[in-house]
């Protein structure tokens with residue numbers, strides 16, 4: 001599979017979940033492992049550009065596919081606009097849900113660069129944040145929509 | 154949570170997949186979107202020895218609308234594809250109404266309609282939609298293909314009629330003859346929760362007369378409830394408030410909910426009654442405006 005643009009080849013047990021493959025085999029610990037029951041969404045990564053819960057995908061199923069994790073957002077020292085938005089608008093407190101939120105926000109903006117508040121709320125509705133009450137996450141994603149090239153951070 | 158150990162195959166052809174299932178002699182399982190099966194395996198409620206991943210089989214991701222309005226949903230068509238398929242929604246509004254209410258948007262990326270029918274969860278949403286539309290499943294095994302009406306396909310909670318070496322290759326929603334209307338309403342405690350109660354309504358109208366009706370309920374029985382009495386209360390009549398009330402009464406009567414943490418049995422029947430009334434009332438006011 002391709003992970004963050006790099007081809008990786010490993011022999012793994014069929015029962016290895018994608019989230020553990022990313023964290024334990026590749027050391028990409030930005031993807032968090034949360035509820036483990038496909039509910040909380042902290043483990044969201046992009047799979048062929050669409051968000052998936054990596055605790056509910058077998059690593060072997062990702063063979064031949066393109067996976068992107070939160071580590072791919074920053075590019076040559078430049079944060080992705082969604083990362084900047086979360087900083088500008090206090091989109092996180094404890095940070096546990098953040099990597100999943102960032103990835104679904106990125107997928108949303110790639111498809112719909114100017115989403116309404118309702119659209120943003122819908123896009124993150126499969127993910128749980130226990131700190132922010134979501135309002136600042138929604139604002140953060142809007143910030144990113146309004147600053148597609150990023151901005152002074 | 155790790156599933157127990159299993160072997161994994163990702164065949165490239167349907168024949169190969171069927172062969173693997175055949176040799177698996179009942180210990181092998183098809184893996185589609187994995188959004189029900191993987192959680193079950195992690196909980197070790199399911200412990201197949203072999204998973205046959207059908208995600209690489211060509212052609213199964215096809216979502217087709219034929220000239221006569223028939224909709225063919227391949228086994229790899231995801232909930233998300235159906236959510237975005239405007240042409241399908243125009244033919245069968247009930248599909249467009251239900252798709253965004255299945256699970257949550259991220260589960261919808263992977264989960265499939267056909268997988269949902271196979272999973273046969275009494276609280277699954279697609280089985281109600283397909284029942285209301287009198288759809289059928291096309292299965293292929295070593296002996297060839299067969300078509301299985303949805304009412305015969307699901308045999309009980311989490312049970313379907315497929316032989317161990319059959320793959321459900323598509324679900325078919327037959328084309329309508331007259332003007333189509335309908336809707337889907339679901340009460341859920343939060344996004345991503347299964348239905349406390351849900352109602353799929355699909356009707357066809359010739360002028361103001363109902364020529365065909367399908368009303369199916371989810372979450373209110375040990376399997377999807379086909380509320381045939383409710384549908385019969387509408388056929389041949391106009392959508393008057395009396396006809397709507399008769400259908401809502403019959404649907405609530407057909408529901409067989411059990412009390413649980415989502416609500417009492419009486420409450421769930423009440424929800425069904427309200428949903429049938431709401432969908433049909435909306436249809437009748439919209440078609441009046443159109444007339």
Ligand SMILES: Cc1cc2nc3c(=O)[nH]c(=O)nc-3n(C[C@H](O)[C@H](O)[C@H](O)COP(=O)(O)OP(=O)(O)OC[C@H]3O[C@@H](n4cnc5c(N)ncnc54)[C@H](O)[C@@H]3O)c2cc1C
Pocket residue numbers: 037038039056182183184185186187188189190191192207228254255256257260263264265266267268269271272274276277278279315319320321322345346347348
């Ligand atoms: C958090 C969460 C919330 C959910 N909420 C809802 C909800 O509100 N409503 C709802 O309806 N569903 C809900 N689901 C379930 C979801 O819709 C699943 O996608 C669906 O039930 C199964 O589809 P799948 O493609 O993922 O199948 P899989 O998980 O791959 O398979 C499910 C079962 O069907 C069999 N199977 C699958 N495809 C085939 C085939 N082509 N031929 C033969 N057998 C096959 C498998 O062997 C397995 O036994 C939820 C799931 C999650 C994780």
